[in-house]
Amino acid sequence: MEAPREDWHQGEVVHRSRGGASPLSDAAVPLAVAAFNLPTRFEYGPGVGERAGELVAGLGAKRVLVVTDKGVVGAGVLDTIRKSFEVSGLKVEVYDEIVPNPRDTSVTEGARILKSAACDGVVGLGGGSSMDAAKAIRAMAYAPGRINDYEGFFKFGGLRPPIPLVEIPTTSGTGSEADAWAVITDTHRCYKMGMGDPALAPDVALVDPKLTLDLPPLVTAGTGMDALCHALEVYVARGATPVTDALAIYAVELAARHLGPAVADGHDLEARAGMSLASMIAGMAMSNCDCGIIHSMAESVGSLYDVPHGLAIGAFLPIGAEYNLASRPAKFARLAEALGRDVRGKHGLEAAREVIAALRGLRRNLGVPTPRELGLNPGDFEKLATFSVQNMSTPGNPRAIDETGFVALFKRAYEEHDCS
Ligand SMILES: NC(=O)c1ccc[n+]([C@@H]2O[C@H](COP(=O)([O-])OP(=O)(O)OC[C@H]3O[C@@H](n4cnc5c(N)ncnc54)[C@H](O)[C@@H]3O)[C@@H](O)[C@H]2O)c1
Ligand SMILES: [Fe+2]
Structure with a gap:
């Protein structure tokens, strides 16, 4: 195979070959020092969910609190997991009151149940809402105050709670x-408060694509856009390192290949497995590097309108990427390739811009709404901009932005059409 001949100096790239470019990060070039840490053990693949009971019992738990939501229970996913707990002799308490964009009040209630039922293990079963709630519930069963006191970085001081947490995703999106x-x-x-602390990381992630087979098409599309966005934002983020780059670019390739087929046929196990991996691997990268303004904008919209996270992400993905193009042209050109675009013979920003066409096409083909179709009210743009500036993902964005910049971006997003 022809060796890649790209010159990765920003803005000076002419792409001559496809598929051989190495995902070098900006941080790698000047011999930068970096670290990578994951406290979680991963078990993944079709059918691995049947091992849930054996695994949780092996961690020393005897009575587990399963944190989940009514949609997951209704889809029959809890039944599969509960059977495996029963076979392993585990007692099970179920707290299934989690709602999308999970609430502080549910965390307080879940922690109360955990303590009153004397559970010695927690399982988060569901999408990001149930998994995030399970993290917060376990932490708040041992930490003083309310979850609202822990917004931000390292507010738990890295102290891991004394009982295990196993996260079992039933969507392929958040990487939680x-x-x-x-x-x-x-x-x-x-x-929507963001919090990041090693105390929240699960002990085990059990990732079984079979648990996602009955996820409805629009939820598959939105959550899949979320996984893709994590990988894309981390790849170009200020905090990117060679290791997060390697994970992120592979996750983009997986999502680009498998998201369409997973939406078209939910029972396509290979596509579901591809998306489970994309989400998990993007989550690994994200654990070591925060996202950027697409998440800031989507979470602001999620705060005000309570729309599903993945759909908000999908809506803002093209405009947020476009805002950042000029700050990382070489990396965006590589992303365009990973998304399946042919960038041969294209220079710098011209190659980078292919990402935007790819993202708009994907959004349209998957039936994911544009920002206007999400139901935004222009009268809210200033409030949304205030929320977005405060969001903990904003400082990691490769290009700086202030409140006025966010207002302008919300306006542009509102005017955006898929054919533009
Ligand atoms: N911790 C993180 O790193 C991180 C990253 C991104 C987003 N998030 C958060 O995660 C939340 C979003 O999570 P999500 O997008 O996974 O959605 P979700 O957990 O809110 O679930 C969406 C819907 O899908 C249903 N569902 C889930 N699995 C199903 C299945 N297998 N079959 C049928 N229905 C099923 C649920 O009942 C729910 O109604 C947001 O609050 C977001 O802010 C967290
Ligand atoms: Fe996300």
């Missing part, structure tokens, strides 16, 4: 099973 983040809605402020 692989990371040390949780997003919980402050119901008083109507604001």
